[in-house]
Amino acid sequence: MKKYILALDQGTTSSRAILFNKFGEIVAQKKKEFPQIFKENGYVEHNPNDIWSSLLTAAREVLLSKNLDAGDISSIGITNQRETTIIWDKETGEPVYNAIVWQCRRTSDYCKELVKNGYSEMIKEKTGLIIDPYFSATKIKWILDNVSGVRERAKSGRLLFGTVDSYIIWKLTEGRVHATDYSNASRTMLFNINTLEWDDDILKLLGIPKSMLPKVCESSDDYGYTKLIGKGKIKICGVAGDQQASLFGQTCFNKGDFKCTYGTGAFLLMNTGSEPVISQNGLLTTIAWSVDGKIAYASEGSVFAAGAAVQWLRDGIKIIDSAAESEPLALSVPDTNGVYFVPAFVGLGAPYWNSDARGVLCGLSRGTTKEHIARSALEAIAYQVNAVIEVMEADSGIKINTLKVDGGACENNFLMQFQSDITDCEVLRPMCIETTALGCAYLAGLKSGYWKSMNDIKNNQKIDYKFTPDIPETKRTALLSGWEKAVERTTL
Numbered sequence: 001m002k003k004y005i006l007a008l009d010q011g012t013t014s015s016r017a018i019l020f021n022k023f024g025e026i027v028a029q030k031k032k033e034f035p036q037i038f039k040e041n042g043y044v045e046h047n048p049n050d051i052w053s054s055l056l057t058a059a060r061e062v063l064l065s066k067n068l069d070a071g072d073i074s075s076i077g078i079t080n081q082r083e084t085t086i087i088w089d090k091e092t093g094e095p096v097y098n099a100i101v102w103q104c105r106r107t108s109d110y111c112k113e114l115v116k117n118g119y120s121e122m123i124k125e126k127t128g129l130i131i132d133p134y135f136s137a138t139k140i141k142w143i144l145d146n147v148s149g150v151r152e153r154a155k156s157g158r159l160l161f162g163t164v165d166s167y168i169i170w171k172l173t174e175g176r177v178h179a180t181d182y183s184n185a186s187r188t189m190l191f192n193i194n195t196l197e198w199d200d201d202i203l204k205l206l207g208i209p210k211s212m213l214p215k216v217c218e219s220s221d222d223y224g225y226t227k228l229i230g231k232g233k234i235k236i237c238g239v240a241g242d243q244q245a246s247l248f249g250q251t252c253f254n255k256g257d258f259k260c261t262y263g264t265g266a267f268l269l270m271n272t273g274s275e276p277v278i279s280q281n282g283l284l285t286t287i288a289w290s291v292d293g294k295i296a297y298a299s300e301g302s303v304f305a306a307g308a309a310v311q312w313l314r315d316g317i318k319i320i321d322s323a324a325e326s327e328p329l330a331l332s333v334p335d336t337n338g339v340y341f342v343p344a345f346v347g348l349g350a351p352y353w354n355s356d357a358r359g360v361l362c363g364l365s366r367g368t369t370k371e372h373i374a375r376s377a378l379e380a381i382a383y384q385v386n387a388v389i390e391v392m393e394a395d396s397g398i399k400i401n402t403l404k405v406d407g408g409a410c411e412n413n414f415l416m417q418f419q420s421d422i423t424d425c426e427v428l429r430p431m432c433i434e435t436t437a438l439g440c441a442y443l444a445g446l447k448s449g450y451w452k453s454m455n456d457i458k459n460n461q462k463i464d465y466k467f468t469p470d471i472p473e474t475k476r477t478a479l480l481s482g483w484e485k486a487v488e489r490t491t492l
C-alpha cells in the first residue's frame with residue numbers, strides 16, 4: 001500500500017519537498033534555499049545545478065525524515081517557478097548558460113521592438129499573453145544570440161530547452177524524458193493555446209529551432225520514473241506551474257472558481273472553463289491544466305506590490321517589527337482617518353497598466369498615526385486585488401461570489417475581512433495554505449490512482465475560516481471612490 005504523494009515545489013528562492021497523505025494533509029516537509037544571482041546590469045539568474053541539487057536534497061531528506069523508501073510513495077508531483085528558462089546539452093547534461101529567471105528584464109528592448117513592429121495582436125491571439133520579457137520565448141532567443149556557439153549547437157539538435165519543470169523531469173529521469181505540461185507550455189509565449197501546439201510562426205519569428213522544445217503532456221500524466229529518490233522507482237505523474245497548481249490545490253475545478261495568492265505580489269486566477277477568454281483589459285489568458293483529456297483555461301491578473309507594502313512598513317519606514325504586527329495596529333483604529341496608500345513602487349499592473357506610476361501616501365493630517373498608515377497599507381492590498389477582480393468579472397461575464405485565498409499574507413484576518421467587505425464576496429481560507437504543492441500532489445495522485453476522482457479530492461478541502469461581507473453598500477462605494485482618486489495621484 002503506497003502511503004503518500006511526494007510534491008516537489010521548485011520556487012524562486014527555495015526548493016521544497018512535501019509529503020501529503022490521502023486527506024491532503026502535510027505529513028513532512030523539507031526546504032532548501034539556494035543562491036540568487038543578481039548581476040550588475042540588473043540581470044537575474046539561477047544556477048541550474050543549484051536548482052537541481054537543492055530539490056534533490058530536499059526530496060531525499062523528507063523521505064529519510066519519516067524513514068520511508070521509494071515503495072512508500074505513490075507518485076511525484078512537480079510544481080515550479082514559471083517562465084524561468086534553461087537550455088542544456090542533451091549529451092552531457094550541462095546547461096549552456098545559467099537559468100534566466102522570470103523576473104529578469106534583459107529582453108525589454110527586443111520586446112518593445114516586437115510591439116513596435118505590430119506583433120502584439122498575433123501573439124495575444126495565439127498565446128493569450130502580452131509581449132513581455134517575463135515569458136520564456138525572448139529569454140531563449142537571448143541565449144541563442146549571446147552565448148557563443150549555442151545557436152549552431154541548437155540547430156544541430158544537441159540542445160534542449162525547458163522551463164524548470166522540464167529540466168527537473170529530465171534530471172529525475174536521467175535524461176530519458178524531455179517533457180512539460182500544458183500549464184507551463186502556455187507561459188513560454190511559444191505555445192498556441194488554441195491549437196495546443198508549439199507555434200511555427202512564432203518559432204520562426206524568434207529563430208528558435210523546434211527540436212529544442214519538450215513534448216507537451218497533460219498536467220496529470222505519465223512522465224516516466226525516477227530512481228534517484230530512495231531505493232527503487234517512483235513514478236512522476238503530475239506537473240503544473242505554481243499559480244495553476246495553486247488553483248488546482250484550491251479545488252477551483254469549475255468555471256468561475258477563483259483564487260488569490262497573497263505573497264510579495266498577489267496572483268489572481270479564475271477558471272474560465274473549456275474556452276479561453278481573451279481579455280479586453282490587459283489580463284492574461286493561460287492554460288490552467290489538462291486532466292483526462294480536458295483542458296481548463298484561466299484568466300490571470302497580478303498585483304505587483306501586495307505583501308511588499310507590508311515589507312516596506314517593516315524594512316523601509318520601520319513602523320512595525322514583523323509583518324504580523326500590521327494586523328493589531330490596523331485593528332486598533334476604526335478607519336484610516338482618510339489616509340490612502342497606493343504602493344505603486346514599481347508601477348501599477350492590471351487594470352491600471354501604468355509603469356510610470358509611483359507610490360503615494362495621501363490624506364495625511366496632524367492626527368495621522370502609524371496605526372492609520374499600517375491600516376492603509378493592508379487596505380491597499382485589498383483595493384488592488386478588488387480592481388483585478390472587477391475586470392475579470394467584466395471580461396468573463398461571471399460574478400465572483402467566493403474568493404479562495406492562500407499565500408503568506410492571507411493569515412492576516414483584518415486584510416481578509418476587508419477584502420470580503422470591499423469586494424462584497426465570501427473569502428475562504430483553507431486549513432492547508434500550501435496549495436501550490438497540494439495542487440501538484442493532487443495532479444500526480446489522480447494519475448497514479450491514489451485519489452479516484454476530482455470529486456474525491458474536493459471532499460478533502462477543509463476551511464479554516466470563512467469571512468463574509470459586513471459593511472453597508474454606501475460605505476463600500478465611498479471607500480472605493482477614495483481609492484480611485486488616490487490612484488490618480490500616482491502619476492506626477
Ligand code: ADP
Nearest residue numbers: 263264307308310311323324407408409411412
Ligand atoms: P512569497 O512567496 O512572495 O515570498 P509568501 O507567500 O511567503 O510570499 O508571503 C510573504 C509576504 O506576505 C511578505 O511580503 C510579507 O510581508 C507578507 N505577510 C506575511 N505575513 C503577513 C501578515 N500576517 N500580515 C500581512 N502581511 C504578511
